[in-house]
Amino acid sequence: MLKKIMGPMILLLLIISACSGNKDTAEQEKREDTAMVNAETPINIPLINTEGEKVGEAELSENSKGVAIHVRAEGLEPGKRAIHIHETGKCEPPDFKSAGGHFNPGHKEHGFHNPKGYHAGDMPNLEVNSEGKVDEIIKTADVTLERGKPNSLLDKDGSALVVHAGEDDYVTDPAGNAGDRIICGAIVKEGN
Incomplete structure (x- = not known):
């Protein structure tokens, strides 16, 4: 029974992890865009x-x-x-x-x-x-x-x-x- 529950749980955790990684990437790109626009001497x-x-x-x-x-x-x-x-x-x-x-x-x-x-x-x-x-x-x-x-x-x-x-x-x-x-x-x- 525990093996049947663990498989889907691990899959769910991997999906959640991948989704949060995409969010982190999007936030990083947004920070880079902002950094370019706010460079030292625009x-x-x-x-x-x-x-x-x-x-x-x-x-x-x-x-x-x-x-x-x-x-x-x-x-x-x-x-x-x-x-x-x-x-x-x-x-x-x-x-x-x-x-x-x-x-x-x-x-x-x-x-x-x-x-x-x-x-x-x-x-x-x-x-x-x-x-x-x-x-x-x-x-x-x-x-x-x-x-x-x-x-x-x-x-x-x-x-x-x-x-x-x-x-x-x-x-x-x-x-x-x-x-x-x-x-x-x-x-x-x-x-x-």
Whole structure:
């Protein structure tokens, strides 16, 4: 009788242990995300729309795993929106063409699904909620905030974070068929 009870009890304990392990892993990942965003010297940048009005902000920080970009904005149409890092830290409305092309120190083509790509400035689409707000952390190991590196966002003319009107298809060169530039934030730090 004891053997019949012990088998299911051990199985139950293993299941409980595995579930708590998943919880611990999720909590660890959340702590790492928070640690990246709260790194020693984050860069805070205002995000402006095509009329030059502030609609949000982004905070960039770096640790040994890469750069985290915490994007918070409102006043957007719900749905998926492309977000890219562009090569110049200048955001002149209404079209933000002053930000130049995508940040691409490796001289590749655009898109995560492009066999010849992808740009260092390519990032996953943002998901704008039904209230027109976005609050997401994007992580990338393809860029750095360390000056003097070829993939530094803080080169002599800085770089820019740009949100597009549409979704990135992750293939079409040069910009994923993402549409107009609707939000921009200059990534610059004193001394650029």
